[in-house]
Amino acid sequence: MSSKYEQEQGELSGRIKILKTELRKDSGQIMTVDAFLEIVRRYTDAREVTGRMVTELIDHIVVYHAERIDGQITQKITVHYNCIGAFEVPDRNGIPELDILIETRKGVVLSHSTLEKAG
Numbered sequence: 792m793s794s795k796y797e798q799e800q801g802e803l804s805g806r807i808k809i810l811k812t813e814l815r816k817d818s819g820q821i822m823t824v825d826a827f828l829e830i831v832r833r834y835t836d837a838r839e840v841t842g843r844m845v846t847e848l849i850d851h852i853v854v855y856h857a858e859r860i861d862g863q864i865t866q867k868i869t870v871h872y873n874c875i876g877a878f879e880v881p882d883r884n885g886i887p888e889l890d891i892l893i894e895t896r897k898g899v900v901l902s903h904s905t906l907e908k909a910g
Contacts, residue, residue, distance in 0.1 A: 827874035848872055 830847045837844065850871045857866040871877045 827872075830873075850876075 834844050834848070850873045852871070853869040855867040855869075857864050859865075869877050
């Protein structure tokens, strides 16, 4: 019984070390909601995306491998924003077409799909 107790204590100590490391890492990246909203308000009427906007708003971007689906090459990306993480893009059918402007190079089509939740 004593060896089982010691084993459990060792496992819990290891788990505590891992959690403390994760907490230190996450606390270095904390941005308050108020600070994030202030940045978002600053760019509410922006007409183009600048490098500064990307740096201030986006934490990181995950780019997945390109796949060929029905003869078209598709590549999924997930944008993780500071403070709020990744979010699902609203249904574009409710947005008037005049408000959507996506400029890209010839032969590239940009579309949105719903966010897949990690299990």
